[in-house]
Every structure is written in C-alpha cells, then in structure tokens.
Amino acid sequence: MASKIDSEPSESVRGGVSTAKDAVVDRLAGTPLANAARRSGLTGTLSDVANRAAAVFLPDEVVFRAGDDEARFRVSTRFEYRGFAKYRSDPDATVLAAFVRSLRDDDVVWDVGANVGVFSVLAAGRLPPERVVAIEPHPENVDRLRENLDRNGRDATVRRLALDDERGRAELGVSSPDGTGAFGVVGGPTERRRIAVRTDRGDSLVADGVPAPTVLKVDVQGAELGVLRGLEHTLLDCRVVYVNVYEKHFTRGDEGEEIRDVLESSGLRVERLVEWDGGHFLRAVRES
Incomplete structure (x- = not known):
C-alpha cells in the first residue's frame, strides 16, 4: 500500500494525518502500564512504543512526484509518516x-x-x-x-x-x-x-x-x-x-x-x- 504526495503545492489538501498513535495512547491511558510509566517518568518510552505500533495502520511507503520524477520512501513509524505528509x-x-x-x-x-x-x-x-x-x-x-x-x-x-x-x-x-x-x-x-x-x-x-x-x-x-x-x-x-x-x-x-x-x-x-x-x-x- 502506498500514499502519493505531489511536491507542488495543491489547492486541495487531503485529510489529516493518521491518528493511529493517538488511538494507541488513548487505549493505553489509565491502564496499569500507563500509570506505571507516568510514575517512573517513562511517558516518552510509552510514546515511542505507540509511535512504532501505529505503523500497522499506515501505508508501507509514500510516493513523491516532482515534475517528471517519481520517488518512493519507506514508512515504518507514525512520526515518519507525519514528516512526509507535511509535503x-x-x-x-x-x-x-x-x-x-x-x-x-x-x-x-x-x-x-x-x-x-x-x-x-x-x-x-x-x-x-x-x-x-x-x-x-x-x-x-x-x-x-x-x-x-x-x-x-x-x-x-x-x-x-x-x-x-x-x-x-x-x-x-x-x-x-x-x-x-x-x-x-x-x-x-x-x-x-x-x-x-x-x-x-x-x-x-x-x-x-x-x-x-x-x-x-x-x-x-x-x-x-x-x-x-x-x-x-x-x-x-x-x-x-x-x-x-x-x-x-x-x-x-x-x-x-x-x-x-x-x-x-x-x-x-x-x-x-x-x-x-x-x-x-x-x-x-x-x-x-
């Protein structure tokens, strides 16, 4: 599965970036794991886990088109996908x-x-x-x-x-x-x-x-x-x-x-x- 992105600015921008990580974090919120992570100062670690776990909801790659050129980029984290989506x-x-x-x-x-x-x-x-x-x-x-x-x-x-x-x-x-x-x-x-x-x-x-x-x-x-x-x-x-x-x-x-x-x-x-x-x-x- 691939997501396509043109490098030229577009008048109509497709919908927002996947909120898969947010969904994972919400699902974990209030659980013993999340509470323990917060007490231990490990909320960043929990976010890291969610960032990688969200990959199952994302495309495997994105495709950039710049004029006659086309380039493909691997996606494995939600943060990485958000970086591509900015374009x-x-x-x-x-x-x-x-x-x-x-x-x-x-x-x-x-x-x-x-x-x-x-x-x-x-x-x-x-x-x-x-x-x-x-x-x-x-x-x-x-x-x-x-x-x-x-x-x-x-x-x-x-x-x-x-x-x-x-x-x-x-x-x-x-x-x-x-x-x-x-x-x-x-x-x-x-x-x-x-x-x-x-x-x-x-x-x-x-x-x-x-x-x-x-x-x-x-x-x-x-x-x-x-x-x-x-x-x-x-x-x-x-x-x-x-x-x-x-x-x-x-x-x-x-x-x-x-x-x-x-x-x-x-x-x-x-x-x-x-x-x-x-x-x-x-x-x-x-x-x-």
Whole structure:
C-alpha cells in the first residue's frame, strides 16, 4: 500500500494525518502500564512504543512526484509518516518544489539535515552520486536514507555527522519519538535521549576533497548559524541556498538576523520564501 504526495503545492489538501498513535495512547491511558510509566517518568518510552505500533495502520511507503520524477520512501513509524505528509501543502511543499526547480545538471547539492532523504533522493534522480552529498547525524535516519536511495535505484554520498563551526564531538538531543524520521538538535535540550555524534566544518569537508556545493539546503532544528559559520569560504561558491530558520529554538533574539547577515556577506540576495508557525525558510540566490 502506498500514499502519493505531489511536491507542488495543491489547492486541495487531503485529510489529516493518521491518528493511529493517538488511538494507541488513548487505549493505553489509565491502564496499569500507563500509570506505571507516568510514575517512573517513562511517558516518552510509552510514546515511542505507540509511535512504532501505529505503523500497522499506515501505508508501507509514500510516493513523491516532482515534475517528471517519481520517488518512493519507506514508512515504518507514525512520526515518519507525519514528516512526509507535511509535503502535501505549504510551506514544505513550496520549499521542496523550489529546490527541485532550481537544480541544474552541473550542480553539486549538499542536503544538510537530510533526515530520511526527501531532498537527497530527488536530487539523486538528476545528478550522479558524487554530486549529491547527504549529511545527517541520526544513525537510524542515515540507515533509512540509504534504504530510500536503494529503493529508487539511486545513490549519493552519505556522511553521518553534524555540520557545525568546529570539528569534534557533540551530543544530539533527540526530542521526537524514537525511530526513523526523528529530529534532534546538536547540544539541544531533551527529555528523551542523547546521541553522541561527530561534528565538522563544511569548509573542512571541502578541504578534505568533498565537492563544494552550488546548491545548499540547511534544515537543522535551530543549529543553522553554526552550520553557516562553518561554511564561511564554501558559501562564496554557492549559487542557491535554502535555510530553515528555527526561531522557536533560538536562545538569542538576534540569531535570525545573524543568519541573514552571513548569507548576505557571502554575496547572496536573501528573501523569505515561506513562513511557518515556528520560523521561516530563507532562499538566498547569487545574482549573475
């Protein structure tokens, strides 16, 4: 069973995302298991179990259509399905459609915060593996990203790490339910779990031989300023940059302006592409 999603915004958006997890949680509420979990501080664990259990009510995969291209993505958790379902409507559909339309045959794409690979897989339908670089720190997401590439007979350069403004080690604070499609913030607070991850500067990757991007997408749950600072030199060669600005995760009120300043100081013209309830997506273009 598959669910189909067009990357272009649609005037009529299909009904809401499955509430299978909610049904499982409701069924468990008030039971000895739920009460024990609450007393032990394990409500997150209960949510993780429900997130995976809900998979029996969901399609096995979703299908994305972008122009003449079609790509298939595996679904195994309710949270993962909700992530895919966002692309049925604005703002995510607008960003994905703009990204796909902006690709040229000679581009090098970096998908920073690739998650399970929506942008990477679609880019890999246009470009050879060495010119699509997917960067994602969460181990389960990396495995699913590779699976989604294989599912579509495509390949990319996949790096399991988090981009930052320095090379080293950090903790990824995961606040979403356990399983594929999870989100995390490097050094961020969490009530669930932390994962040790490797960090590196984008400029260092280029110095080590990774092709420099001409198209860059950054979606890293509030860590975007560190990513861009670590790409100080590389940004000078970027043609188009898409950045998801997570205002809701900022610790300082001026971080959004700093992100814009970094892009503009690299010679890019910056515009707000779309707004969402926790921030906005920027598109920065180098004018010829």
